[in-house]
Amino acid sequence: MHTRRYFLKTVVLGATASGMPGCSEPDRPLPTPAVAATPRTLARQLRGDHFETCHAVRDGQALPVAGVTASHDVVIVGGGPSGLSSAYALRDRDLLLLEKEDVFGGNCILDEWEGVRMSTGGAFYTESEQELVALFAEIGAQGRPVVGGDSLVVDGEPTTQFFADGANRLPFPQKARDDFRRSKDEILQRYRKEGTALDRLTFAEILKPYDPLLTQFWDRFGPSNWGGTTAETSAYIGAEAYLWAGGMDDARWTFPGGMAGGAQALADWLKPKLGERLQGGSAVYAIEREPKARGAIVRYMKDGAPHAVRARVVIVATPKFYAGHVVAGLPAAQLAAMKAYRYAPFPVFNVCLNRPGPEPAYDNWFLDAPFTDFIPADWILYAGKGAKERKTVLTVYHPLPVERRKELLVDPMVLDMADGVAEALERHFPGTLEKIAEIRVFRRGHPMYVSAPGRMALVATASRAFGPVLFANTDSLAGVSSFDGAWLAAQRAAREARKQLSA
Ligand SMILES: Cc1cc2nc3c(=O)[nH]c(=O)nc-3n(C[C@H](O)[C@H](O)[C@H](O)COP(=O)(O)OP(=O)(O)OC[C@H]3O[C@@H](n4cnc5c(N)ncnc54)[C@H](O)[C@@H]3O)c2cc1C
Structure with a gap:
């Protein structure tokens, strides 16, 4: 036994x-x-993940410093979906991508x-x-x-279509079954009518009129999809999730191995074109704007030794909690916004x-x-x-x-x-x-960043260009952490990079 x-x-x-x-x-x-x-x-x-260098930076440890040995138009920091997407969007430029892990793909x-x-x-x-x-x-x-939608499993019994006809098969009291179904229409109505004004409320607040089992469900769904329970989630994000949760309305696609298959395909596509300029095992620990030149120095550890390169433009595609530690001299409001992310x-x-x-x-x-x-x-x-x-x-x-x-x-x-x-x-x-x-x-x-109330305002401040230092990563957008967000943030950073490079 x-x-x-x-x-x-x-x-x-x-x-x-x-x-x-x-x-x-x-x-x-x-x-x-x-x-x-x-x-x-x-x-x-x-x-x-390897976190030795990142934790050393967080803890204020002095890391060794090397002289600059190379210059590039663009240095991309981070080889997750957003860094890889930035490299794809700027593949015609002289670029170097630095990723701390030996494999590319970040959370994928x-x-x-x-x-x-x-x-x-x-x-x-x-x-x-x-x-x-x-x-x-x-x-x-x-x-x-x-193929198919999701299931909600109670005592080993799966129920599909639980926001639609399946709600009636849920082994719950009738009120809860009704609320699974009607909450979808009603909350989507609020979403369409009130839009981003809902970002001021928590998702828990707009779920109050419904059976607690509904909140219990979203308290499971939210952490897995956007890092927070209903009490921690923006009502805008929660309401919007009715458009895609359960997989019934917005058709889903993926690869064997999930989105890692997509990240790997992107890395494989880039590798023959970029060769050694797609560089793993390189943990960036400082990004310093050069006061006189237009550009920045990027410092990183590779194989236990320090390195430094000069860039006309840097795209920081790591999450903001780390960007706030490595980019020197950020304006106080921008740093505070980055630190406010959870x-x-x-x-x-x-x-x-x-x-x-x-x-x-x-x-x-x-x-x-x-x-x-x-x-x-x-x-x-x-x-x-x-x-x-x-x-x-x-x-x-x-x-x-x-x-x-x-x-x-x-x-x-x-x-x-x-x-x-x-x-x-x-x-x-x-x-x-x-x-x-x-x-x-x-x-x-x-x-995974928590899609908390008020994030929309924070994001704009946290992600704004700091001279030649630009920010990508999915956490540059207001929605839910996603590969799509990573790609959109990369596109935006790449457009700004081109503008700066041609100025
Ligand atoms: C469990 C889980 C499930 C998810 N499910 C989905 C889903 O179904 N669909 C979806 O679209 N999204 C999903 N996501 C979210 C999605 O994986 C992320 O949004 C996506 O990976 C974001 O890509 P990114 O490049 O912005 O950030 P990340 O993937 O975080 O990549 C950042 C990269 O920067 C690197 N890095 C960090 N510090 C340094 C440094 N100092 N120097 C150099 N490199 C550094 C990291 O190693 C990493 O490779 C999920 C996330 C998780 C965690």
Whole structure:
């Protein structure tokens, strides 16, 4: 019999065996534990972003300084979707892209287990994100349509179409069923009538007239999609989500491996054109405007050594919480706006199964699990109708409240979360546990900004050009953190870069 205690024992053994108490090497795979190496020794791999240089900067540590060795028209800082998109938009210029990780893609990075491609972050894009759709078409990246809508799982029973006809099948009291359905029409009416004026309110406020189960649902959906519960979310963002939540109205597309497939296609498209100017393993720690020349010096660490390059224009495509630390001399109001952003910690657990597990729908939502939702990684290939004997993966989304960020630095706590994931899956779908071969954890401390009330005003101040230092990243826009936002912010920065370069 699998007990919670047994789980804890084996999983913590894994952590102890790895010898990573403080997580100083976050992407080192855990060695197979010496004891109890059964399928129930679940969490085999803990990975995450490298943060040594960034934390040194945050903590005000002095880093070594090197002389300038090269000059470029444009230096792009960050090789996530927005940095890659900036490089794409400026590919005809002399540019250098610096990414701190060895792989490109930021919050859209692939992993693969036994031939199953899986995401460690971004899941899908939508048909209404037309410019992104056009980008993928231009680079020949073949997104596939997502079949079907999402499900809301209660006691292992999935209900689809829960904001429409399916609401009547929800195992809830009649009032709650009615409210799932009618809230959609009513809140969308408010969204159309009041528009961005709703950004002053919280989503929780406009949900008050409805059954608390509705708030409970959005308190799960919000953290997974925009980093915040209803009390932390702009009513504008929450109301707008009725246009796309559940996947019924705005057709969704993605790649095997989720949006990581899109990021990888973009990086692969750029690599032969940019060669070594697409540079991984390079963590930028300072961006200094040059008082006399028009331009800036960008300082970075690579292979443990400092480097410096001069740029006529710099595009900072990292999140603003980090931009605020590295760009020297920012105006006080801009720095304050950047610091006012909040970001949610967000580990993703890829649960690798020897045989197919639950696959009721594309994205499956839970009100009572430690995680918010999971996506069967190969849904995009088989829509739940794959071969019975195949290996597969559930990509489990497990956003955390901001105040729990530090837990991600404590391996036993992360492994405990992996236990919790397995237990909740087993509770809803008995038999899942014995199919688990391993769980891979990808932890990120600040990947998703919270779409809080008042962000619209903040964004304009935080993202404005600071002379030759321009800002991209999805957090330069007011909506929900997205690949599309990353692309749009990059386009805007690239237009400004061209203007400055031709002045
Ligand atoms: C769990 C999760 C699920 C998501 N689901 C979706 C989804 O379904 N659809 C969707 O559209 N979006 C989704 N998103 C959001 C989407 O992934 C992000 O909005 C997108 O990755 C943003 O791209 P970006 O380039 O703006 O930022 P990021 O992806 O954060 O990229 C920033 C890059 O900068 C690099 N960097 C940071 N500091 C430095 C430094 N000092 N020097 C050099 N480089 C540095 C980072 O390593 C990173 O590569 C999801 C995000 C998460 C976390």
